[in-house]
Amino acid sequence: MAISQEISYRLERLILDGGLAPEQKIPSERQLATRLGVSRAVIREALHELQGRGVIETRHGKGSFVASMVPGADDLGEHSPLMHLFEGHPRTLFDLLEVREQLEGQAAYLAAQRATRLDRHRITKAFRALEDTDPLSNARLDHGFHLAIVEASHNPVLVHVLNSLKNMMLLTVQASVANLNPREEMRKKIVRQHRQLYEAVIAGKPVIAQKAATAHVRFVSEAMRDMEKDGGKLIRLPVNQEAGAEYSRATP
Amino acid sequence: MAISQEISYRLERLILDGGLAPEQKIPSERQLATRLGVSRAVIREALHELQGRGVIETRHGKGSFVASMVPGADDLGEHSPLMHLFEGHPRTLFDLLEVREQLEGQAAYLAAQRATRLDRHRITKAFRALEDTDPLSNARLDHGFHLAIVEASHNPVLVHVLNSLKNMMLLTVQASVANLNPREEMRKKIVRQHRQLYEAVIAGKPVIAQKAATAHVRFVSEAMRDMEKDGGKLIRLPVNQEAGAEYSRATP
């Protein structure tokens, strides 16, 4: 098999397995060439192949980046993959949460089944960090906790899809906790939900973990819906890559 | 835009518009380079892009060819382009199915809840078409049926994610039915599962519909796992053709 193919496969595997997060920059062509001991031409051909598959995006003068959406899915268009969904559809956020509810549940289920000792350690660490922190920096830690569980599911597809959904959410409104934490009473409920989820996963109880996770997402979802109904506007972020990119970078 | 991109687009349109037939040979790299007045490197990059998209296939010493739509008569089965997903990491396909199982279930659940009269009509139409058809063209109809249900969920995110997953599957192996239908006994089981799913959705029974959908995907998944265990090769399918393309087009 051609070297360029092997390289493109290796890179794709790396990305699919979650080794490289969406929006993350991959090494420069010259670096890859040197590091893998091949010419730059081969690297370029491999990258073009991944580009054709929609796995990466390349920008002149900047570099190549892991595509933000599910690989193989994008129609390779010029504009952002899912932006058309957001035009004047107030439901979209809740559509996202609806799907997330399901997948977070599955992730929790699988994590309770499959978590290794290392996974449990990571989850515990993330949970502890989340427990004793000021609400301001909570968003990132909240993400870290859920991410640890998702990764413990040992399903790279699940990791990738949920990561994509989370990034999509960040493009529309700020993460859940930032919107809800201001209300002390809600904060307590969420903390309790986190604890239930945590304990179920660590104890290896799939069904309970799944229910805890779905209940948590649903709770957040409904809380947001209530907020919006009360006229409280959800915090909207500018629709550029900044938020998502920075968020990704900050949570490796 | 990069020249290599322009060329890849030009070639792709040429192929899709019928200017080049499947299995037909594409001019050699050196010829294209001379004729288009660019270096051979950019031609190679453009071709690799098309290769990544599954539009063409390239064989050392022979040339590049428009990808065939018919998977049957391929001698490439052994070292097929994307089998790498199985080498040393045989889980990936099943990771996909694992997630699909969950989401198809949710889609069925929501469809049973939310399907409008028009949705039911569409689903019924797709189901009827699927019922009385020769197994050869089944793959497309199978997609159509499931798609109708997913769309009836009225959750655009769900539609998009499932579409993505299905496209990812098409990148690795042909859709379920094409691989399983050859065994008459399995075909019957699948038909029965489809009927159960159909009736539950139309009858507006979410829980039953969900169970039918997840059971169906799981059945297919396990059947594929068995096939692979038995040494049976899964059939590969070019990406851009028929089922995949139509599936994408049908989700505006």
Place this chain on the structure above:
DNA sequence: AGAGACCACTGGTCTGACCAGTTTTTGCAG
């Protein structure tokens, strides 16, 4: 006629150079 050497294709890789955007560093002027 058959077998094998040969040659003219094909794609695959390498090298090193230069062009074109982007970001960082530098260094001078205020």
Place this chain on the structure above:
DNA sequence: CTGCAAAAACTGGTCAGACCAGTGGTCTCT
């Protein structure tokens, strides 16, 4: 010291020419 513009040091994009490695036809010699 600050501010800002020039310069340097990145990034990917393109080009040229060379050589290696498979494929298939031809042509000769037996």
